[in-house]
Amino acid sequence: MTPFTEAVIAIITNIPEGKVMTYGQIARGAGSPRGARQVVRILHSMSTKYKLPWYRVVNAQGEIAIQEDEGSSLQRMYLEGEGVEFTGNKIDLDIYRYHLEPAGHYESGMPN
DNA sequence: ATTTTGACTATGT
DNA sequence: AACATAGCCAAAA
Numbered sequence A: 001m002t003p004f005t006e007a008v009i010a011i012i013t014n015i016p017e018g019k020v021m022t023y024g025q026i027a028r029g030a031g032s033p034r035g036a037r038q039v040v041r042i043l044h045s046m047s048t049k050y051k052l053p054w055y056r057v058v059n060a061q062g063e064i065a066i067q068e069d070e071g072s073s074l075q076r077m078y079l080e081g082e083g084v085e086f087t088g089n090k091i092d093l094d095i096y097r098y099h100l101e102p103a104g105h106y107e108s109g110m111p112n
Numbered sequence B: 001a002t003t004t005t006g007a008c009t010a011t012g013t
Numbered sequence C: 001a002a003c004a005t006a007g008c009c010a011a012a013a
Helices: A003-013 A023-029 A036-046 A072-081
Strands: none
Touching (some): A003 A023, A023 A036
16 A cells, blocks of 8 residues: 555545545645546545545546446435535535645734 | 556646 | 647556
8 A cells, every 4th residue: 555545545534524625636635746547546446445435526627527327426416415516517616625734724814 | 568548637729 | 618638647458
């Protein structure tokens, strides 16, 4: 198990309900900026074994990346069940994207 | 060893 | 907004 794989699993596991992340975003967070397709493979092979919320992962356009015969309607059902709203066949990432906690994010403008 | 294959993305029309 | 193209990179063939 590579560090990258472990990081990907950890990140996906931590996506909260009602939020989504993109493949590329996960890859970057796991330390491989061009590893979106590797994230796909990991999901493909580990999603059941590690009980990952695979359905909270969408492409960079906010669309479900799989085909109907692969379970796209199930994915949409899961997401809508968590309150994620679709506009057409897309999700508004400005609203539903989950941002990983950046390194330093303590209040910068906290009045004292 | 080389080629093909994706649940992808950024970029340019 | 929708489509094409070129990168991408590990696993499978």
